[in-house]
Amino acid sequence: MEWEKLETQADIDKLMQLINNFHDSCIKGLTYSSGTYVDEEYSMIMNTEPVVNLWIQRQSEFMTNIELCLRGVSKFHINNDLNLTLDILGVHFTKQEDDFYWYSSEDIEDETVTSFVCKEIKWRSKSSY
Numbered sequence: 709m710e711w712e713k714l715e716t717q718a719d720i721d722k723l724m725q726l727i728n729n730f731h732d733s734c735i736k737g738l739t740y741s742s743g744t745y746v747d748e749e750y751s752m753i754m755n756t757e758p759v760v761n762l763w764i765q766r767q768s769e770f771m772t773n774i775e776l777c778l779r780g781v782s783k784f785h786i787n788n789d790l791n792l793t794l795d796i797l798g799v800h801f802t803k804q805e806d807d808f809y810w811y812s813s814e815d816i817e818d819e820t821v822t823s824f825v826c827k828e829i830k831w832r833s834k835s836s837y
Contacts, residue, residue, distance in 0.1 A: 709833040717803050723831065724801060727774065732767040733796040735822060760784055773834040780827025787822045
């Protein structure tokens with residue numbers, strides 16, 4: 709499937725309806741690239757466009773595997789407390805001004821949730837990971 713860019717709250721709402729608010733999902737994996745690196749002369753080259761690719765699996769025959777590509781990531785918090793459940797029952801996902809906010813729970817005050825804030829986001833369905 710081709711990448712689908714999310715630009716408005718209506719785009720988010722359409723995705724959320726399509727995949728049942730991420731109900732019965734889990735984060736399978738992710739990659740992170742800061743964009744910052746050391747060049748051949750050992751100078752630190754700073755980049756302000758970090759990218760995270762997030763792979764989510766759903767307990768559903770429809771769109772079982774979803775990939776999110778996040779650009780301009782300013783916050784990314786992973787909950788990996790093995791004493792807590794890591795399944796996602798529903799998410800809080802909004803666009804406010806120029807940023808997208810995603811929380812792995814509808815309770816955004818819960819400090820144990822996985823969450824991110826980014827400037828751009830696109831998604832696609834994958835056959836497998």
